[in-house]
Amino acid sequence: MEVRNRLGELRDLFPSRRLVVVSNRLPYNPHRTPEGVRYVKGSGGLVTALDPILQLSNGLWIGWDGGTGTPMKGRRITVSEVDGEGSYQLRFVDLTEKEVSHYYYSFSNRTLWPLFHNFIGMSRFNTAHWKTFFKTNAYFAGTILEETNPSDVIWVQDYHLSLVPNFIRYQNPDLKPYFFLHTPFPPYDTFRLLPWCKPVLEGFLGSEKIGFHLKGYADNFLDCVEKISNLHVNREWGLIELTGRQVKVGVHPISIDYDTFHDIALTKRVVKRAQKHRGRIGDRIVILGVDRLDYTKGIKERLLAVERFLERHSKYRNRILFIQVAVPSRTRVDEYRAMKKEVDETIGRINGRFTGEGWAPIQYIYRSLSREELVSYYRLADIALITPGRDGMNLIAKEYVASQVDQNGVLILSEFAGAAEELTDALLVNPYDIETVSDIIYKAIRMPLEEKRARMESMQALVKERDIYYWVRNFFEEIS
Ligand code: ADP
Numbered sequence: 001m002e003v004r005n006r007l008g009e010l011r012d013l014f015p016s017r018r019l020v021v022v023s024n025r026l027p028y029n030p031h032r033t034p035e036g037v038r039y040v041k042g043s044g045g046l047v048t049a050l051d052p053i054l055q056l057s058n059g060l061w062i063g064w065d066g067g068t069g070t071p072m073k074g075r076r077i078t079v080s081e082v083d084g085e086g087s088y089q090l091r092f093v094d095l096t097e098k099e100v101s102h103y104y105y106s107f108s109n110r111t112l113w114p115l116f117h118n119f120i121g122m123s124r125f126n127t128a129h130w131k132t133f134f135k136t137n138a139y140f141a142g143t144i145l146e147e148t149n150p151s152d153v154i155w156v157q158d159y160h161l162s163l164v165p166n167f168i169r170y171q172n173p174d175l176k177p178y179f180f181l182h183t184p185f186p187p188y189d190t191f192r193l194l195p196w197c198k199p200v201l202e203g204f205l206g207s208e209k210i211g212f213h214l215k216g217y218a219d220n221f222l223d224c225v226e227k228i229s230n231l232h233v234n235r236e237w238g239l240i241e242l243t244g245r246q247v248k249v250g251v252h253p254i255s256i257d258y259d260t261f262h263d264i265a266l267t268k269r270v271v272k273r274a275q276k277h278r279g280r281i282g283d284r285i286v287i288l289g290v291d292r293l294d295y296t297k298g299i300k301e302r303l304l305a306v307e308r309f310l311e312r313h314s315k316y317r318n319r320i321l322f323i324q325v326a327v328p329s330r331t332r333v334d335e336y337r338a339m340k341k342e343v344d345e346t347i348g349r350i351n352g353r354f355t356g357e358g359w360a361p362i363q364y365i366y367r368s369l370s371r372e373e374l375v376s377y378y379r380l381a382d383i384a385l386i387t388p389g390r391d392g393m394n395l396i397a398k399e400y401v402a403s404q405v406d407q408n409g410v411l412i413l414s415e416f417a418g419a420a421e422e423l424t425d426a427l428l429v430n431p432y433d434i435e436t437v438s439d440i441i442y443k444a445i446r447m448p449l450e451e452k453r454a455r456m457e458s459m460q461a462l463v464k465e466r467d468i469y470y471w472v473r474n475f476f477e478e479i480s
Contacts, residue, residue, distance in 0.1 A: 102132030141167030166206030
């Protein structure tokens with residue numbers, strides 16, 4: 001019921017305009033079946049929030065299908081799922097093997113991703129990759145120009161498509177793209193290391209409005225605009241002055257579909273799953289980490305903190321279970337393969353060291369989980385240990401909060417996750433301070449139930465109010 005009300009509010013967001021979303025990946029993933037390729041909706045927050053709005057506005061989503069092996073060039077398919085309320089179209093952008101390699105795996109994921117997360121030493125600068133990134137962004141823009149008209153609301157997503165807004169604006173000044181960056185934006189001294197920092201910045205500036213999760217990211221961006229592009233910035237109003245127009249910069253922390261997570265956590269199936277795990281674990285304290293397997297997520301340091309905790313508190317050696325769930329990610333990239341090896345070895349070493357009486361302190365799950373499985377782990381966990389070295393937002397933290405229906409869990413959260421600015425009732429830690437993280441695990445274990453409840457209740461109220469639907473409404477406030 002709650003969700004339907006939220007949809008009702010979104011219906012009025014653009015009464016007579018079509019929403020066109022553009023992202024690197026389409027929201028539906030190809031699955032091969034004996035009858036051919038079938039498209040299955042992804043479960044990310046962005047898809048959850050935008051799918052119904054696109055259906056209500058007969059919208060369009062433009063993106064790459066992740067490589068099905070089936071040529072989809074120029075193809076469109078129609079999706080309609082929300083109780084026949086409407087439908088929208090997917091427009092496929094076909095990428096060649098070279099584009100996938102240079103634009104996606106290399107420039108997007110080995111140059112911009114580490115740079116934007118301030119992992120400067122990991123960032124690779126390669127002119128051939130830049131050139132393909134440039135051309136592929138132009139190709140995305142060309143598809144947008146073919147498909148849209150000035151009455152559409154065009155919303156470009158994320159760093160892969162940084163250059164797209166400017167390409168669109170340059171070729172048709174009547175199109176006014178909006179942009180959202182889902183990663184952090186780094187400080188000037190980091191960003192300026194990028195040999196192509198100026199064209200990337202100018203790519204963003206083709207937008208009508210640019211959204212960031214945090215004020216700090218927006219401030220970094222404005223610093224770069226002033227120092228690299230020599231443009232005038234009105235900080236009070238969040239406006240960048242260009243010749244003949246302005247670009248708005250807004251702060252909009254992304255969120256989750258709180259009610260859906262909360263409701264799933266209350267279902268019998270989730271309760272049963274959690275009970276089944278409990279049967280195996282007994283009354284041991286469950287500590288949970290969930291991440292895409294990415295070097296920004298601080299998994300290695302987290303394991304070292306768990307190891308330090310076990311060293312210092314021998315009486316807990318048989319009393320805790322740390323479950324680390326990791327989704328395979330970017331497995332074609334060397335840094336990710338190296339990291340996987342390191343995580344595997346570290347877990348093996350710690351388990352080898354502390355396994356006793358038939359009990360291993362760490363359980364490692366290396367695969368993608370269904371929403372229901374994931375929520376049953378969130379419900380089960382006495383402590384969520386979410387300690388990225390740097391994270392634009394971190395939705396896992398918000399999902400854990402929404403799924404804690406008994407309000408007896410404790411969230412330990414990195415102060416370098418965007419979510420830390422809102423979830424101030426979490427136990428905030430510096431993930432690189434192994435000693436202190438191990439102290440905080442002890443503090444979480446010892447925390448009185450009343451304190452756990454009070455902290456969880458206040459975080460739940462916040463995430464419920466500022467959910468993913470709030471995020472979309474708020475981003476488009478000025479134009480509705
Ligand atoms: P990022 O966008 O960097 O991956 P976030 O924390 O913002 O990090 O989002 C991660 C998303 O991936 C969450 O919505 C979460 O539910 C999902 N996810 C993470 N781990 C798993 C898993 N093992 N199985 C399924 N989904 C997962």
